[in-house]
Amino acid sequence: MTMRFSLIVLVLLVGTSFAASNPLLLSQELDATYCYEGSATTMAGDRHVGSLTEHYADLKYVVSPQVGQKLLWRFGAEWQRFSFGVPDGVSLPKTLQQISAIIGCDYQLADQWLLRVEVQPGVYSDFEQVNWHSVDVPVIVGAAYLHNADLQWFFGVLMDPRCEYPLLPSVGVRWKFADQWTLNLQMPTPRLEYEATDNLKVYLGLGIKVGTFVVNNHFGTDHGLPQLNGATVDYYEARFGPGVSWKVLPNVTLEMEGGFVLGRWWDFYDARLQFASRQAPYVQIACHARF
Amino acid sequence: MRWLTIYLVLCVAAWGEELAAVSVLKRFSDVATADTQRLLVGDIPSARGGLMDFRNGISAQLCFAVVATPEETARRLQDWDPSRHEELKVYAFHILHNPCSPEDFAALKLNLKQRPMKWLLDKTQATTERKSDLNLTRREARELGGATSFGDGWAKLLLERAAAFQRSGIAAAAPYEFGNESVLPAGQLRAVLAEQPRIVQEFEPILKGSGLVGKNASLTPVEYWSLFEADHHATLNLGAAYRLTVGDHYQLLDLEYYVSGDYYTSASLYEIWPVRAGNTTVSLVWRGDFFAAPVLSFTKGTERIAYGVLMIQEIKKEIRCFQADMKKGQ
Numbered sequence: 375m376t377m378r379f380s381l382i383v384l385v386l387l388v389g390t391s392f393a394a395s396n397p398l399l400l401s402q403e404l405d406a407t408y409c410y411e412g413s414a415t416t417m418a419g420d421r422h423v424g425s426l427t428e429h430y431a432d433l434k435y436v437v438s439p440q441v442g443q444k445l446l447w448r449f450g451a452e453w454q455r456f457s458f459g460v461p462d463g464v465s466l467p468k469t470l471q472q473i474s475a476i477i478g479c480d481y482q483l484a485d486q487w488l489l490r491v492e493v494q495p496g497v498y499s500d501f502e503q504v505n506w507h508s509v510d511v512p513v514i515v516g517a518a519y520l521h522n523a524d525l526q527w528f529f530g531v532l533m534d535p536r537c538e539y540p541l542l543p544s545v546g547v548r549w550k551f552a553d554q555w556t557l558n559l560q561m562p563t564p565r566l567e568y569e570a571t572d573n574l575k576v577y578l579g580l581g582i583k584v585g586t587f588v589v590n591n592h593f594g595t596d597h598g599l600p601q602l603n604g605a606t607v608d609y610y611e612a613r614f615g616p617g618v619s620w621k622v623l624p625n626v627t628l629e630m631e632g633g634f635v636l637g638r639w640w641d642f643y644d645a646r647l648q649f650a651s652r653q654a655p656y657v658q659i660a661c662h663a664r665f
Numbered sequence: 666m667r668w669l670t671i672y673l674v675l676c677v678a679a680w681g682e683e684l685a686a687v688s689v690l691k692r693f694s695d696v697a698t699a700d701t702q703r704l705l706v707g708d709i710p711s712a713r714g715g716l717m718d719f720r721n722g723i724s725a726q727l728c729f730a731v732v733a734t735p736e737e738t739a740r741r742l743q744d745w746d747p748s749r750h751e752e753l754k755v756y757a758f759h760i761l762h763n764p765c766s767p768e769d770f771a772a773l774k775l776n777l778k779q780r781p782m783k784w785l786l787d788k789t790q791a792t793t794e795r796k797s798d799l800n801l802t803r804r805e806a807r808e809l810g811g812a813t814s815f816g817d818g819w820a821k822l823l824l825e826r827a828a829a830f831q832r833s834g835i836a837a838a839a840p841y842e843f844g845n846e847s848v849l850p851a852g853q854l855r856a857v858l859a860e861q862p863r864i865v866q867e868f869e870p871i872l873k874g875s876g877l878v879g880k881n882a883s884l885t886p887v888e889y890w891s892l893f894e895a896d897h898h899a900t901l902n903l904g905a906a907y908r909l910t911v912g913d914h915y916q917l918l919d920l921e922y923y924v925s926g927d928y929y930t931s932a933s934l935y936e937i938w939p940v941r942a943g944n945t946t947v948s949l950v951w952r953g954d955f956f957a958a959p960v961l962s963f964t965k966g967t968e969r970i971a972y973g974v975l976m977i978q979e980i981k982k983e984i985r986c987f988q989a990d991m992k993k994g995q
Contacts, residue, residue: 397720398716398717398720400965401965401967401968401969438965438966438967440716440966444970446966446967480970482970485711485977486974488970488971488974490967520971520974520975520978522975522978522982523896523975550897552780553784553897624960624963625963664963664965664966664968665963665965
């Protein structure tokens with residue numbers, strides 16, 4: 375943890391001197407999200423185990439020094455937390471949490487191709503007990519093909535050696551097909567967007583969350599299922615709903631959305647135990663700043 | 666034997682012409698290669714400009730070939746009408762008389778069924794002396810608000826700006842007074858060019874001749890106004906295209922001294938050399954584009970790289986349309 379903190383401080387110091395030479399050489403991204411998901415019936419197979427709610431928070435900061443005409447480094451950190459209101463006796467973790475560093479780069483591969491490689495080493499667990507077993511290193515590789523100002527294609531793959539499916543590929547497109555309409559099918563938030571004004575967009579879309587975490591070494595024993603001690607759990611979540619995106623400043627956007635969680639899934643795939651949560655309402659606010 | 670000698674002399678001369686052009690290119694250009702054979706089959710090598718200290722600025726450089734003599738290419742570039750190409754989304758393009766008169770702007774009409782045009786109308790109607798999203802002086806904003814019709818208001822504004830330009834050159838271009846600070850189009854262009862010392866040195870004759878560098882403009886440009894779509898918004902502009910013969914080649918400067926919105930100004934510089942292709946002389950063209958836009962001061966990192974990539978795509982589209990017109994002899 376200390377080492378990661380030192381790395382971030384070092385990057386910020388380097389960044390400050392970069393910014394002093396030319397402020398455009400250093401870009402920063404700050405994204406903050408909070409979401410509340412209402413009570414949803416939860417099943418273990420065909421067995422009803424109760425209802426649960428969820429608080430979700432995510433905070434991500436990335437600093438990108440440009441080190442050449444085609445290359446930008448990406449350094450940063452992310453904290454992501456799922457807090458579940460789990461009824462007593464249900465063998466689901468109350469918290470799944472990620473604290474990770476972000477190390478990567480953006481590179482212009484060819485005239486119209488941009489590449490992003492991002493490694494997120496960190497702790498991915500229920501944070502009841504943190505040890506080396508909680509450390510994971512997922513890798514995201516993405517490429518964008520910029521056809522023109524109105525059409526761009528995206529290709530990506532999430533590589534997580536701990537996940538049951540260690541390679542999750544995705545294809546996306548951003549197509550501004552009319553003056554006010556954009557089909558923005560980029561993972562993990564594919565959307566149909568309508569520009570109501572220069573600063574206000576409304577959208578309808580999906581939100582998909584995927585993560586792999588490790589529960590503590592006595593989690594199973596505490597819940598009467600010893601096979602879940604230190605088990606790995608893949609978590610998936612899909613939501614659908616409308617939202618508004620308001621550009622309060624040229625570089626700051628606020629988003630608010632609500633709708634329905636289509637489902638949540640916890641897969642202790644080693645122990646062949648799965649939980650699924652049914653539909654529930656949700657509200658979310660988010661802030662995205664680029665400076 | 667004599668024919669062989671003549672043939673060899675011609676080959677060496679042609680090779681020498683190309684070599685001279687390429688060596689000049691290397692002196693100031695960032696475009697890596699300019700292989701005439703590849704250019705003649707449609708290749709358009711390009712280079713994104715580097716980051717500038719001037720936050721509003723962005724640039725790009727490209728090379729292309731035109732199957733016509735440099736004189737013909739330069740002459741056609743100077744008054745080329747892009748409105749014939751639907752994909753360029755230029756709704757109207759008109760050459761101005763000198764001195765200009767209201768008749769020069771008689772064709773200014775908006776088709777309000779098109780969303781980008783409606784956007785310009787909405788922004789015009791929302792303009793007051795205190796607030797506007799358009800590039801205007803406060804006096805222009807007041808007069809535009811009080812105009813009897815959209816077309817009349819804009820025609821009067823463009824006529825006044827064009828007349829001022831014809832009297833006193835780019836130095837007379839009135840500022841845009843509704844941003845965080847008053848912005849002079851000439852000042853923005855000079856700031857962008859100030860970061861391109863090699864290019865400014867190469868194009869010193871035409872930059873001085875236009876009055877963009879120095880104080881005394883000696884060249885007479887072809888002036889025009891146009892109505893086009895920029896970022897899905899209808900945009901009006903006033904521009905001037907200068908042409909200068911420099912030894913065996915030509916220089917062109919096409920600058921916008923007024924833009925109604927979305928960005929502040931732009932300039933395109935061209936240098937056109939003769940090169941031999943078989944038995945004919947064709948044109949090797951270097952083009953540099955320099956933009957100043959307020960949105961760029963907030964555009965950094967990968968987003969700025971993407972902006973540069975897309976800018977090059979748009980310029981390539983325009984070049985291909987010009988090449989097609991030259992091929993058809995239009």
